[in-house]
Amino acid sequence: MFSLLSTSRDFVGRFVALMSIFWLAACQPVSLSGGGSGQRIDPKAPVPVALLVPGGSENSMDQLLAKHLENAARLAIADLQGVNINLRVYNTAGNPSQAASVATQAVNDGAKIIIGPLYAEAANAVGRAVAGRNVNVLAFSNNAQIAGGNVFILGHTFQNTADRLVAYAKQQGRSKIMTVHARTNAGEVGRAAITGAIAKAGATYAGVGSYEFSQDGIINAVPGIASTIRSSGAQAVFFTSDTAGALPLLIQMLPEHHVDRNIVKFIGLTRWDIPAQTLALPGVQGSWFARPHPGMASKFNARYSTAFDTPPHAIASLSYDAIAAIGALVKSGNAGALTASGLTQGSGFVGASGIFRFHPDGTNQRGLAIAQIQNGQVVIVDPAPSSFGGAGF
Template identity: 55%
Template sequence: MFAVLAVARKVSGAWIALLSLLALAACGMTLPSGGPSVNTSRPIPVALLVPGGSDNAADATLATSLENAARLAMAELDGVVIDLRVYNTAADATTASAMATKAVSDGAKIILGPVYAGNANAAGLAVANRGINVLAFSNNTDIAGGNVFVLGHTFQSTANRLVGYAANQDKGNILIVHANSPAENAGRSSIERAIASTPATLAGIASFELSQTGIINALPEISAQVRDTGAQSIFLTSGTDGAIPFLAGLLPENGVKPTETQYIGLQRFDIPATAMSLPGLQGGWFALPDQDLNAQFLARYEARYGTQPHPIAGLAYDGIAAIGALASTGQSDALTTTALTQPQGFAGVNGVFRLRGDGTNERGLAVATIEEGQVVILEPAPRSFAGAGF
């Protein structure tokens, strides 16, 4: 029996019961040959590449938080021992390449990290001919592929979840509204791909220059497109730290009322908390990770380390949990690419996730809305890849 998340030894009975519900199994699973060979009866050598050693204090804090989360995961594995070796990259691509090479020379069978896309790409290239996989903490899918997998939450997972939900709610005729920026152009493309793979339809695409003037100038065209196409929903790629506050305030004044046209956000509407008071976001849809599991992770992390983790620290926990689950099979080829991409996926601190053959990932997300300034879950995150949203 192959359980994708090993049950914790040193946590409460309630957490153990929850993990039992989360476990995804593949009975009689046979892992492929090729790739790194591991002796699962001995500690598994794992390299953790973190951005420590740079001149940026935030990098040092992030490095500590990632290492703490990884060690928390190690303490909660059952029957698998990880030999974690930590390497500082100084948030520099050249150093990341050198540290990845050193880690493999030191015996690492898999690499967790680095964080930044350029560093992760450099690390992956450095060890590609050594048959070693890299589970990066980036969410930049441009670097994914070959021996590099991104663990970060991607636009594509969010777009897939929300487009599918919109289609199921008979609000699947979607107008995409995005700023002309590299990130939001990537978000637009993710939504287009999601629409193409569901019963939803693309009503059109409206763009604007990323400035207050650019937004104001684009509003008449956006309003006209909603009216002329009969769009049931507008899918906004901007975040609350960008254009969303302007759009949420000005779109209703220009005839695109949230009571008539469904607002959908590629980025979360609840961060920061003050965004939830924006009238235009009331009733808007967005996606977020499994909040129950995340809350339990935060509580266990704080109990162990006396502080809250960095927002992406859970990715380090997920990486160790996945490695531990694969190693628990006892097979020497447990860390090959095919093993990492097995379709049952893994259960992590933010919910279920699985790695895809193209180096990207798919995560189980909840659909939420804002009601009277509070987050309300419309459809919970699935607890398996046979659940809602898949």
């Protein structure tokens, strides 16, 4: 689609969801008496762990994702030292009712904790199904609305990314921040995350611009958005759109409508280096986005590729992270390692792409680097932290 962006009105192509494939409509988290304390274990014995993957569906992508999630989990188990994980894999077919059924079966089989499933609706169903059995769930979803009680989410959240980027923008003297988003459910979720991050950082909300999620809707909205940027005195504009959606058109048209890039910094809530062709777009030069620790992510990708003769899917690292966290907790020798208090210990864990930790509300915090696009290349301008309490925290 990038070859079609030589002029503003040449924008065509498929729009995709702003959130990752495992984000769905809002669900209700499970509340457990005692805050979802979780199962106690014998850390000297093999620990039964259930992995719920979307295998068994008619969707070929679900089959691929299931394989990559299982591969990454087994790679993580191979890396553990002094810990014995008894991993059992269950297929959900990407279906909430089947996910709930196999989760119940997994607990009956002795599982002390559940990893997965992938989709938010299925994860919510699993959390409810095993709530009465006092079993915690580490879901692959990034939908914060299903987190809580016995459900902890592993996916990268908009809130975590927004918090990191807004804090960095303020440090760099760009505290007046405006948001531009689509009038969609996902766009509103992104806007809310940025608004919350601005308040948390003590920055200034400079205003908001929105657009109907269509080609004509974007083209018609840009003059008004550009006018608001200029009149608000915004020092940065935060976009919720990704590069497969409205972003290329927005970043091309706004400078055409007198938004001075020497005054206003563009910031992305999504990865602007994916796909790589995005880096060549004139409108992204000088912009910021957040990404996982580059060195650790590259190392994981290389190890996975060597072990399985194929590059990992982007979500495979989440499965590795879940096993890494469980392994670290079990290795501590604490019988309460997999309870909520164990999972939310403040120092966090080291995963495939850097440090991360779970919050008591079931959401997560991940250490992210700040990247700037310069001359078509990604340059890290603020590295990912190596521990909690460091940069960005």
